[in-house]
Amino acid sequence: MNRIDQAFQKDHKLLSIYFSAGHPHLEDTTRILELLQQSGVDMVEIGLPFSDPLADGPTIQDSSTRALENGMTTDKLLDQLKDIRQSIDLPLIIMGYFNPMLQYGVERFCKRCSEIGIDGLIIPDLPVDVYHENYQALFETYGLYNMFLITPQTSEARVRYIDEVSKGFIYMVSSASVTGAQSSFGDPQAAYFKRIASYDLQTPRIVGFGISNADTFQTATQQAQGAIIGSAFIKFLENEGVEKIPEFIQRIR
């Protein structure tokens, strides 16, 4: 069974963490993963940095740019993760834009991910229709899940289509925004979370964008099975350093 599916069998709300690989320092990747595992997070999204991350707000733009300046590349990241399964049994997802994967060769990329023991991918600018038509078979050959985003503007028909194509989970973007945009959740979010919950989808849902602390984690997971924290975690890494990761996680839980 895919580690992502296993995670959803836990009886608590899942906490998933995103960070940009290669930031704050090029060689931080494995140490960050070890500390996240020790702190008890349920899943990790490893960001493959891109020069033009157009769905991301200033924090992740900045961490991506700095990761690239530090020398992060697709090959470098896959090398860093080569033996990761000797120490980490968390579900691991690589999240990145499509162009670097396209240049690496989509099949070659999938193959390496599969060899390493990556469980799935999130590719914000690979639309579900294009995936369905051109890449789904390939991803399945290599046992990789591909997760899709939905937003408050996504129509019911499209949510159902995404549910059909999806494996693992659906990434529910909390509001119409780029990443890291807001600090609290109001009625519109609550209504949206409820509306999606009422569709009775087969795929579990995780909320992302704008989750930064225990409060927003709590609210976000009332109608979903988990939540993802990205920008707030990256800011913490910058200010407090990698070794303090357990403090950040304890504050959320």
Next chain:
Amino acid sequence: MKYNVDERGYYGDFGGAYIPEMLYPNVAHLKEHYVQISQEASFQKEFKALLRDYVGRPTPLYFAERYSEKYGTKIYFKREDLCHTGAHKINNTIGQILLAKRLGKSRIIAETGAGQHGVATATVCALMGIQCIVYMGAIDIKRQAPNVARMKMLGAEVRPAQSGSKTLKDATNEAIRDWINNPEDTHYIIGSVVGPHPYPDMVARYQAIISEEIKSQLQEVEGRDYPDHVVACVGGGSNAAGTYYHYLDRPEVNIIAVEAAGKGIDSGESAATSALGKEGIIHGSKTLLMQTPDGQITEPYSISAGLDYPGVGPMHAHLFRSGRAEFISVTDDEAMTAGLELSQLEGIIPAIETAHAFAIFEQRKFGPEEVVVVNLSGRGDKDLNTYIDYFKL
């Protein structure tokens, strides 16, 4: 082979809509409505009236006698430099503002590099009384102060793009992020034939007025509606798309695309995407773009701010790969020399982008009976400082 867009939004291998889900509803809505709205009689009536009375169309097709004599062939200039605001850019912004009104949008965003598209967008927003926000790279804001002032005078807000390389591609990223953050009331007026489908086709259709006019104007003076060659400079490629549009499927017309080689194709400072680009995805479109082997988008260089886009519209990528168009690249020096020559032979100071198109006559020979139409896409006022510095005027 077909050279225009297909029903899936592709030009051969290129195009499509590689966009985050957050943009899907807006882009899908546009895709469903842009053709139908643009073809409505009321739209066409308003569009044509504004192009005539406000933009100053049709622009002349001018037989350049001294220029023709010098290069031993028959050369016509399509005078887009005479459009209101000084370039072809306004054809597209007029079309898109009329579309935005019909889509019920009350807020306009745009990206701009040199500021020409920003000015053209600010202009139509002033004309229609609609809020306008223009994203411009922080570095470009410093380089293009007069156009920033023009946009402000027209009532637009100019927001600096501080991310990445702080130039056109980053301004485009910022505009896309704004659209993600404002999905309900906002229309994004892209300035070139780039971005996710339907933008490349939509912008090409609004610019197609250029070749529509060339056809009837040539018919009058040459007794046939086509030239032997059409020539245009290509950055993103909007003036070129308009110039080629009605000739794409006319094999008797040779299409010439002129790219900016900057300091030379192999100098590391160039914007010649056909020579240096590889297939990839930029701003939601699969096309040729300049990038590292690792797929990171790189910063191009040209003396002309309007040509330093790291990608090229998918239509042009297809024209290149299929061999339908002849691609020629021209260096900074060649373009500047051509700009000076055009000024002194014909009394027309061209935009430096446009000057690239004219530089080809030094490297590409044409027969004495051949008819060549060059799109004179913009006037050079905005580039005076660059000309002054370069020629020590």
